[in-house]
Amino acid sequence: MRAMVYRGPYRVRVEEKAVPAIEHPDDAIVRVTRAAICGSDLHLYHGMMPDTRVGMTFGHEFIGEVYEVGPSVQNVRPGDRVMVPFNVFCGTCYYCARGLYSNCHNVNPNATAVGGIYGYSHTCGGYDGGQAEYVRVPFADVGPGLIPDWMDDDTAVLCTDALPTGYFGAQLGDIVEGDVVVVYGAGPVGLFAARSAWLMGAGRVIVVDHLDYRLAKAREFAHAETVMFTEHADLVRHLKHLTEGLGADVVIDAVGAEADGSVLQQVTAAKLKLQGGSPVALNWAIDTVRKGGTVSVIGAYGPLFSAVKFGDAMNKGLTLRMNQCPVKRQWPRLFEHIRNGYFKPSDVITHHVPLEHIAEGYHMFSAKLDNCIKPIVVPSEP
Ligand SMILES: NC(=O)c1ccc[n+]([C@@H]2O[C@H](COP(=O)([O-])OP(=O)(O)OC[C@H]3O[C@@H](n4cnc5c(N)ncnc54)[C@H](O)[C@@H]3O)[C@@H](O)[C@H]2O)c1
Numbered sequence: 278m279r280a281m282v283y284r285g286p287y288r289v290r291v292e293e294k295a296v297p298a299i300e301h302p303d304d305a306i307v308r309v310t311r312a313a314i315c316g317s318d319l320h321l322y323h324g325m326m327p328d329t330r331v332g333m334t335f336g337h338e339f340i341g342e343v344y345e346v347g348p349s350v351q352n353v354r355p356g357d358r359v360m361v362p363f364n365v366f367c368g369t370c371y372y373c374a375r376g377l378y379s380n381c382h383n384v385n386p387n388a389t390a391v392g393g394i395y396g397y398s399h400t401c402g403g404y405d406g407g408q409a410e411y412v413r414v415p416f417a418d419v420g421p422g423l424i425p426d427w428m429d430d431d432t433a434v435l436c437t438d439a440l441p442t443g444y445f446g447a448q449l450g451d452i453v454e455g456d457v458v459v460v461y462g463a464g465p466v467g468l469f470a471a472r473s474a475w476l477m478g479a480g481r482v483i484v485v486d487h488l489d490y491r492l493a494k495a496r497e498f499a500h501a502e503t504v505m506f507t508e509h510a511d512l513v514r515h516l517k518h519l520t521e522g523l524g525a526d527v528v529i530d531a532v533g534a535e536a537d538g539s540v541l542q543q544v545t546a547a548k549l550k551l552q553g554g555s556p557v558a559l560n561w562a563i564d565t566v567r568k569g570g571t572v573s574v575i576g577a578y579g580p581l582f583s584a585v586k587f588g589d590a591m592n593k594g595l596t597l598r599m600n601q602c603p604v605k606r607q608w609p610r611l612f613e614h615i616r617n618g619y620f621k622p623s624d625v626i627t628h629h630v631p632l633e634h635i636a637e638g639y640h641m642f643s644a645k646l647d648n649c650i651k652p653i654v655v656p657s658e659p
């Protein structure tokens with residue numbers, strides 16, 4: 278089969294690989310019909326994630342058709358059209374029993390913190406991902422869901438990560454009626470978080486980024502006010518000014534470890550690897566939320582410590598909430614919102630990239646070329 282393969286930082290290509298085989302009676306093999314490139318893949322692509330091995334196939338957002346199932350699998354059959362959450366999870370451990378699918382205890386021998394994620398380095402379990410023609414799906418009775426007949430492929434693939442993660446970011450904010458919500462990052466995840474904030478009762482939504490075309494999308498898709506952070510020497514002061522001097526009730530960090538905006542943070546994080554990510558957006562979040570407010574962190578940070586303004590968070594009495602998204606938990610409500618027309622997630626898709634050209638896709642998305650917001654990867658038909 279053809280599969281995207283990591284060759285080292287900023288180098289990926291498509292190679293011939295063996296079609297994955299059933300390794301456990303609970304496995305399924307899925308023929309991929311759509312995958313996507315996520316902002317999280319950029320952390321791998323930039324060499325930020327420890328133990329990202331040459332030869333790995335990335336891709337934690339994918340849908341497809343069941344091709345083969347192991348002897349124990351009962352809930353899906355060959356030919357079924359399925360969507361697969363980015364989390365690999367067992368469904369029965371202490372954490373899964375509590376809906377914390379992203380924290381599953383049985384899928385990652387390598388860590389006590391993060392669970393299993395498809396195509397996301399050996400730090401996250403070493404599972405090959407779905408930017409390929411075929412992918413092995415463990416616990417096939419647990420993760421995958423049948424795609425509803427009324428849902429198109431582009432919508433379904435966005436339901437495997439970006440949309441539920443944005444929605445989850447708004448949920449973690451504990452938004453109450455009338456709240457002022459600031460979202461850092463106007464990537465797909467931030468756009469979905471901003472749009473979701475209205476659903477949860479926000480009275481104002483303000484999105485911050487430095488890419489004009491993405492802020493335009495935030496105004497149009499998420500009906501948000503926008504702030505270009507490069508236009509303000511003192512961004513925190515500007516946001517305070519916009520929020521009656523108090524700060525926002527809720528701030529969502531949808532940027533994560535590779536935030537721009539501070540040379541010192543970037544050099545110590547990306548170049549010197551002295552911290553698990555540059556927490557510029559997170560520190561701005563801590564500064565721009567009001568005292569007693571909530572900061573929701575869905576932007577991803579690496580396993581090391583980061584230079585976060587913890588003392589300010591403590592002294593302001595903040596609530597900090599965060600996690601990798603437990604995707605499947607969000608599906609029932611999200612499907613309702615999509616079906617009743619509130620959400621049209623495919624509005625954020627800007628490119629369809631054939632799998633054979635995925636290297637160009639990574640470069641375009643990483644360098645934010647051609648007004649790219651969300652690239653979808655399409656393997657060729659068999
Ligand atoms: N928690 C989860 O389950 C989960 C799931 C998916 C993605 N993520 C993470 O969410 C983050 C966003 O993902 P995405 O796909 O939208 O990525 P993306 O790279 O497309 O978007 C990030 C955006 O942040 C902007 N940005 C950079 N520095 C900023 C700053 N200091 N302030 C405000 N904006 C800034 C960039 O210009 C860009 O538009 C990533 O860190 C990704 O790893 C987490």
Ligand SMILES: [Zn+2]
Pocket residue numbers: 315316317318337338363438439
């Ligand atoms: Zn992702």
Ligand SMILES: [Zn+2]
Pocket residue numbers: 366367368369370371372373374380381382383
């Ligand atoms: Zn589990």
